[in-house]
Amino acid sequence: MNKDFTTALRPALVMTLLFALLLGLAYPLALTGIGQAIFPDQANGSLVRDHGKVVGSTLVGQAFTSDRYFNTRPSAAGDGYDGLASSGSNLGPTSRVLAERVKDDVARFSGTSPGQPVPADLVTTSASGLDPHISPEAAFFQVDRVARVRGIDRAVVRKMVGDSVEHPLMAFLGEPRVNVFKLNRRLDAFGSKPAA
DSSP states (O other), X not given: OHHHXXXXXHHHHHHHHHHHHIIIIIHHHHHHHHXXXXXXXXXXTOXXXXXXXXXXXXXXXXXXXXXXXXXXXXXXXXTTTOGGGOOXXXXXXXXXXXXXXXXXXXXXXHHHSTTSOOOGGGTSOOSSSOOOEEOHHHHHHTHHHHHHHHTOOHHHHHXXXXXXXXXXXXXXXXXXXXXXXXXXXXXXXXOOOXXX
């Protein structure tokens, strides 16, 4: 009986070690190498650099608080847009804290575009708290404010938003969306009159 155990132990240990090396080391290294060779930008986090300095990522939402910029969705990740604390708020529909926050956000946005209903994604967080996208409706909702503050013709800003809409993959996977970081970079590249 003891001999059967030791006979079976050796191949089990060899197979465990072999698969640990193969699946725990060789396979991940091969996929990392392929990713770096074929998709280096995406494999490194889709980072955006300005004069060599990293200013953001097109995959992670950021807080844009100035009226000169399009706002993204609110974030419940840590202190806001914290990649190390990615999560939703876990506040349910009966939460008074959530209701008050949403009410305050609706009031703030309603003041910038009176008479228009505030799109839901401007006042609700995403599940990760890091979503860099908003709906086209949420972007168009902000056109008047951004155009007014920047001193740019409303039609020009509206066209920028229209050109920034990313359509669903293969025309049916996902929803139309606007990457707020990319849109705000386009705005900065376009220029505007100096802020007062």
